[in-house]
Amino acid sequence: MKILILSGFLGSGKTSALLPLAKYMVEQSRSERENKVMILENEVGEIGIDDAFLRGGGFKVDTLFSGCACCTVSGELVDSAYRIWKEYDPDWLILETTGVAYPQKIRETLKNACGLDARIVILVDAARWKRLLIPMNQLLSGQIIGSDAVLVNKIDLVDEAALAAVDADIRNFEPNTNVFHISALAPVAAEVWDGVLGG
Amino acid sequence: MSEHEHDENCTCGCHGHEHHDHEHDHAHAHEHHHEHDENCTCGCHDHEHEHHHDHVHGRDVDGIHIEHHIQDEACVVSGVMQLCGTYEPLRPRIAAALEALAAEINSRGGIVGHVKAAAEVQQTEMFSVTDVKAMIKTAPTQDITVKMAAIVFAIEPETVEALVEAALRDLRV
Numbered sequence: 129m130k131i132l133i134l135s136g137f138l139g140s141g142k143t144s145a146l147l148p149l150a151k152y153m154v155e156q157s158r159s160e161r162e163n164k165v166m167i168l169e170n171e172v173g174e175i176g177i178d179d180a181f182l183r184g185g186g187f188k189v190d191t192l193f194s195g196c197a198c199c200t201v202s203g204e205l206v207d208s209a210y211r212i213w214k215e216y217d218p219d220w221l222i223l224e225t226t227g228v229a230y231p232q233k234i235r236e237t238l239k240n241a242c243g244l245d246a247r248i249v250i251l252v253d254a255a256r257w258k259r260l261l262i263p264m265n266q267l268l269s270g271q272i273i274g275s276d277a278v279l280v281n282k283i284d285l286v287d288e289a290a291l292a293a294v295d296a297d298i299r300n301f302e303p304n305t306n307v308f309h310i311s312a313l314a315p316v317a318a319e320v321w322d323g324v325l326g327g
Numbered sequence: 328m329s330e331h332e333h334d335e336n337c338t339c340g341c342h343g344h345e346h347h348d349h350e351h352d353h354a355h356a357h358e359h360h361h362e363h364d365e366n367c368t369c370g371c372h373d374h375e376h377e378h379h380h381d382h383v384h385g386r387d388v389d390g391i392h393i394e395h396h397i398q399d400e401a402c403v404v405s406g407v408m409q410l411c412g413t414y415e416p417l418r419p420r421i422a423a424a425l426e427a428l429a430a431e432i433n434s435r436g437g438i439v440g441h442v443k444a445a446a447e448v449q450q451t452e453m454f455s456v457t458d459v460k461a462m463i464k465t466a467p468t469q470d471i472t473v474k475m476a477a478i479v480f481a482i483e484p485e486t487v488e489a490l491v492e493a494a495l496r497d498l499r500v
Contacts, residue, residue: 137440139440172398172476173403173405174385176474177444177445177474227441228398260438263480267399
């Protein structure tokens with residue numbers, strides 16, 4: 129089972145990107161498994177909103193409520209990931225974190241507890257980046273550092289100069305990550321998804 | 328909103344719940360009068376990362392369940408309400424309610440992380456055969472569950488709770 133940690137600040141578009149990504153993963157799969165892709169959703173609140181939407185996309189979704197997988201529900205995270213691995217052994221487990229999570233900590237937890245490796249992809253809101261950069265600097269940089277890919281989302285809402293500034297800030301935080309641009313107004317190219325998945 | 332010093336002698340009563348890091352709440356109380364934008368120099372965003380979590384505070388009022396907790400300075404408010412009605416006219420009203428909620432939070436000096444809602448609609452149809460032909464009856468109204476969540480910064484949780492509760496309540500009208 130491969131794990132993809134899908135993270136990024138609140139409202140950056142994680143849930144919106146997750147469904148087409150999961151569908152691409154299913155299409156590309158050559159395995160005979162019944163469940164090729166499963167989703168583990170960490171909701172920051174007590175009430176599920178995103179998980180219902182994802183189930184509507186036809187995927188099996190497990191949910192961790194009211195807490196951050198970095199620590200408060202880290203035990204539940206490990207248990208859920210381990211159980212999904214042993215019970216279903218999907219090709220991919222997508223873990224969608226809360227918008228205030230530090231995905232590196234989650235990767236470390238999964239590695240230390242289960243020996244499972246994970247890729248990290250971060251969603252960035254291009255439209256709000258400049259406004260959030262100072263007040264949320266620690267969180268934004270902490271999410272991007274150590275990531276394998278960054279999807280700069282909502283590019284239709286910013287101009288070229290603003291987009292270039294976002295890219296520069298991202299590279300400043302993490303020079304080794306792969307940066308891609310996406311928008312809800314256009315289907316995401318296969319090359320982008322391949323880059324996210326490490327293919 | 329914050330017209331007095333929230334220090335150790337403060338008796339304003341808006342700190343009635345436990346915090347893991349009391350100093351952050353004083354800092355946030357002073358943030359309510361300025362825009363936390365790219366020019367923000369208030370300095371209350373530069374601190375060591377530690378996870379701070381509060382207990383969940385929940386209550387039920389007139390069929391609306393509302394709760395909040397604090398997570399890493401984010402105020403997380405969740406609300407659920409059920410109603411009977413027709414979903415189609417409700418749909419744009421939910422969207423408008425979220426826009427108004429975000430605008431109100433911004434106008435009070437808060438930072439919107441995410442404001443979102445989900446509507447789950449159940450339409451019941453009854454099927455019946457007594458002789459040959461099946462009869463199908465559609466219930467005149469739908470059971471609609473509206474869930475709302477606001478994850479925001481730099482604003483008192485009780486204020487956000489009141490705003491979310493009001494937003495849900497207004498959908499009943």
